[in-house]
Amino acid sequence: MPPLTEHVVLRDLDIVNIADFDVYLQHGGYEALRSAVTEHTPADIVQVVKDAGLRGRGGAGFPAGVKWGFLPKGVYPRYLLCNCDESEPGTFNNHQIIDRNPHQLIEGIAISAYAIEAHTAFIYVRGEFAAAARGLERAIARAYAHGFLGKDIFGRGYDLDIFVHRGAGAYICGEETALMESLEGKIGQPRLRPPFPAVAGLYGKPTIINNVETLANVPMIVRNGAAWYRQFGTEKSPGTKVFSIAGHVKRPGNYEAPFGTPLRELLYSPDYCQGIRGDRKVKIVVPGGASAGWLTAHDLDVTMDYEALAAKGSMLGSGGVIVLDETVSAVEVAYKMDEFFKHESCGKCTPCREGTYFLVKVLHRINHGHGRKDDIPLLHDVYNQMAGNCFCLLGESAVVPIRSALRLFPHEFEQAISRAGNGHAIPLIPAH
Amino acid sequence: MSLLEKSGAEIDAIIARYPQKRSAVLPLLYLAQDEYGYLTDAAMREVATILDLPPTDVFEVAGFYSLLYEQPVGRWVLQVCDDVPCAFCGAEELIATIQERLGITVDQTTADGMFTLQRVKCLADCNHAPLLQANLEYHRDLTTPQQVDQLLAALRRRAESGEKLSISGRYAEQ
Ligand SMILES: Cc1cc2nc3c(=O)[nH]c(=O)nc-3n(C[C@H](O)[C@H](O)[C@H](O)COP(=O)(O)O)c2cc1C
Ligand code: SF4
Ligand code: FES
Numbered sequence: 001m002p003p004l005t006e007h008v009v010l011r012d013l014d015i016v017n018i019a020d021f022d023v024y025l026q027h028g029g030y031e032a033l034r035s036a037v038t039e040h041t042p043a044d045i046v047q048v049v050k051d052a053g054l055r056g057r058g059g060a061g062f063p064a065g066v067k068w069g070f071l072p073k074g075v076y077p078r079y080l081l082c083n084c085d086e087s088e089p090g091t092f093n094n095h096q097i098i099d100r101n102p103h104q105l106i107e108g109i110a111i112s113a114y115a116i117e118a119h120t121a122f123i124y125v126r127g128e129f130a131a132a133a134r135g136l137e138r139a140i141a142r143a144y145a146h147g148f149l150g151k152d153i154f155g156r157g158y159d160l161d162i163f164v165h166r167g168a169g170a171y172i173c174g175e176e177t178a179l180m181e182s183l184e185g186k187i188g189q190p191r192l193r194p195p196f197p198a199v200a201g202l203y204g205k206p207t208i209i210n211n212v213e214t215l216a217n218v219p220m221i222v223r224n225g226a227a228w229y230r231q232f233g234t235e236k237s238p239g240t241k242v243f244s245i246a247g248h249v250k251r252p253g254n255y256e257a258p259f260g261t262p263l264r265e266l267l268y269s270p271d272y273c274q275g276i277r278g279d280r281k282v283k284i285v286v287p288g289g290a291s292a293g294w295l296t297a298h299d300l301d302v303t304m305d306y307e308a309l310a311a312k313g314s315m316l317g318s319g320g321v322i323v324l325d326e327t328v329s330a331v332e333v334a335y336k337m338d339e340f341f342k343h344e345s346c347g348k349c350t351p352c353r354e355g356t357y358f359l360v361k362v363l364h365r366i367n368h369g370h371g372r373k374d375d376i377p378l379l380h381d382v383y384n385q386m387a388g389n390c391f392c393l394l395g396e397s398a399v400v401p402i403r404s405a406l407r408l409f410p411h412e413f414e415q416a417i418s419r420a421g422n423g424h425a426i427p428l429i430p431a432h
Numbered sequence: 433m434s435l436l437e438k439s440g441a442e443i444d445a446i447i448a449r450y451p452q453k454r455s456a457v458l459p460l461l462y463l464a465q466d467e468y469g470y471l472t473d474a475a476m477r478e479v480a481t482i483l484d485l486p487p488t489d490v491f492e493v494a495g496f497y498s499l500l501y502e503q504p505v506g507r508w509v510l511q512v513c514d515d516v517p518c519a520f521c522g523a524e525e526l527i528a529t530i531q532e533r534l535g536i537t538v539d540q541t542t543a544d545g546m547f548t549l550q551r552v553k554c555l556a557d558c559n560h561a562p563l564l565q566a567n568l569e570y571h572r573d574l575t576t577p578q579q580v581d582q583l584l585a586a587l588r589r590r591a592e593s594g595e596k597l598s599i600s601g602r603y604a605e606q
Contacts, residue, residue, distance in 0.1 A: 090554065127497070128499070130602070165459075246558035248517075
C-alpha cells in the first residue's frame with residue numbers, strides 16, 4: 001500500500017508550523033467549522049461522519065457517528081468530552097496531535113459539539129502532559145479571540161465553550177466512565193453500565209466521549225466529504241491511522257498510514273521504521289498497546305486494520321505498536337507489562353486488584369530466578385479466575401500479556417523455573 | 433497566607449469552568465501542593481473548605497492520583513518511565529545512573545531537598561526512550577551519563593537562580 005502523499009491528521013508533517021493559529025488559518029483552518037455552522041444542520045454533520053465510517057481511535061473502534069446517534073432526543077444540556085488521557089503503554093499519537101496540530105483538534109471538537117448540540121466541551125488531558133495542556137489552552141484562547149469559540153459563533157446563535165482539564169496521574173481515567181468520575185472531582189473508578197454515557201454521563205447528563213485522534217479527523221471529513229475519506233483504508237476500517245511505533249526499531253515515531261497497511265511494511269519500509277536495530281530478529285510485536293495480544297515474527301504479514309488483527313486474536317487497540325527483538329526475555333516482558341496493570345488497577349473489584357497482585361508476585365519470582373515447580377499452572381489458574389470476571393477492561397487486559405507469553409513462549413517459563421534449583425521450589429525467604 | 437488570600441482570583445477562575453464546584457478539586461490540589469511543597473493535612477482541609485467538601489473526600493482523591501504528593505518531595509521531582517518499551521530501551525541504565533549520581537534510590541529525596549527520584553509508567557513519549565520528566569517537563573533521549581550530568585546540573589542551576597518551580601507542572605514549557 002503506498003504511503004500517504006498528504007496526511008489527514010499529522011498535517012504538522014506537511015505544513016511547517018501548523019500549530020500556529022495564523023498558519024492553520026492560511027491552510028483552510030476553521031473553514032470546516034464555518035461551513036458546518038453556517039451551511040449545515042447538526043444532523044447533516046452526524047450523517048457525513050457516519051457515511052465516512054469514522055471509527056473511534058481510543059481502542060474499541062466504535063463508529064463515531066453511530067455513537068452520536070445514541071443521544072436521547074430533546075434532553076439537554078449535553079456534553080462533549082475529548083479523551084486525551086493517553087496512558088496505554090506504547091501509545092503517543094494524541095501527544096503529537098495536541099503538541100503540533102492543536103487547532104485541528106479544537107476545530108474537530110467544535111464541529112462535533114455542534115453536531116451533538118453540546119455547548120460545553122472538556123478536554124481531559126493526562127496530568128503528565130502539563131506543557132501540552134498549556135499549549136492547548138493558548139490555542140483555545142486564540143480561537144475564542146477570533147470568534148470561533150464562545151458566544152454566537154459565525155453569527156448563527158451557536159455558543160460553545162471548551163475547557164482543558166488536567167488529570168493527575170491514573171491510567172484508569174482513560175476509561176470513559178472513570179474519566180467522568182475524575183472530572184467530577186472524585187477518584188477515577190469506572191461506573192456500572194447501563195446507563196451508558198450517551199444517556200447519563202458527565203454530571204448525569206447525556207455525554208459523548210471521543211478520543212483526540214477521532215475528533216481530529218472530523219474537520220477533514222467535513223471539508224472533503226465521506227467519499228474522499230473512504231479512498232483511504234479498507235471498507236470496514238476506512239481512513240488512516242496514526243501508529244505509534246517504538247521499541248527496537250531503527251526509527252521509532254508516529255506514522256500515519258492507511259488502515260490495512262501490512263505490519264511488515266510499517267516495520268521495515270524506508271518510509272516508516274526502516275527495520276530492527278542491529279538488524280536483529282523480531283521476537284514480540286504488541287500491535288495495539290499493552291492490552292493487545294502478542295504477535296511474533298510469523299505474524300508480520302497481518303494488515304493493520306480492526307478486522308485482520310482481531311482475526312489474529314489480537315487487536316488494533318490504541319495503535320501503539322511495541323516492537324521487541326530477540327534480546328528480550330518473554331518472562332520479563334510479561335512481568336513488566338503486568339506490573340503496569342497492577343500499578344494502575346483502581347482497586348474497585350477483587351479479581352483485578354488481587355489477580356494483578358498475584359500475577360506480578362509470581363512473575364517477579366520467576367523472572368528473578370526463584371520460580372517454583374507449580375508456578376506455571378498457578379499462573380494459568382490466576383488469569384483464568386480473572387478473565388471474564390473483572391468490572392472493567394483494565395482487569396481483562398491484564399490477562400493478555402501473561403496468557404500471550406505462556407501460549408507463545410512456554411519453554412522460557414519452564415527454563416526459568418528449572419534453572420531455579422533443578423526444578424525444586426526455592427522459597428523467597430530461605431527456611432532454616 | 434491562605435490559598436484564597438494568595439490566589440483567590442485564580443481559584444475563582446478555575447471554579448467558574450465547571451457546572452459543579454467539586455470538579456475543581458484536582459486543579460486546586462495542584463495549586464495547594466505548589467504552595468506548600470506537598471499536600472499537608474492543613475492544605476487538603478483548606479481545599480475541602482473552599483469546595484464545601486468533607487475533608488475525607490479530598491484525602492481520598494489525594495491518595496488516588498500519582499501526581500499528588502502526600503509526602504514531602506524535592507524541588508525537582510524526577511520521574512523516569514520504566515514501562516514497556518522503555519524498560520528495554522535503556523530505562524534501567526538511566527535509573528542506575530541517576531541513583532549513583534544523586535546517592536539516593538528510587539522514592540528517596542536528596543539530603544539538600546533538591547531532587548526526588550521516582551519510577552513511573554508510560555509517559556506517552558516512548559520514541560524518545562530513555563526519558564524522564566522533571567516537574568512534568570520532558571527530558572528525552574537520555575542515553576549517556578554525560579547527558580544526565582548536564583541535566584542535573586542545569587536543573588540545580590535553575591532552582592538556585594530563584595526560578596519559580598512547580599512540582600505540579602503549572603509552568604511546564606516542554
Ligand atoms: C483502562 C482503559 C483505558 C482507556 N484509556 C483511554 C485513553 O487513554 N484514551 C482514549 O481515547 N480511550 C481510552 N479508553 C477507551 C475509552 O473508554 C473510550 O472508549 C474512548 O475514549 C471512546 O472514544 P472513541 O470512540 O473515539 O475511541 C480506555 C479504556 C479502558 C478500559
Ligand atoms: S477491573 Fe481493575 S481497574 Fe477495572 S474496576 Fe476492577 S479493579 Fe478497577
Ligand atoms: S514506555 Fe516509556 S514513555 Fe512509553
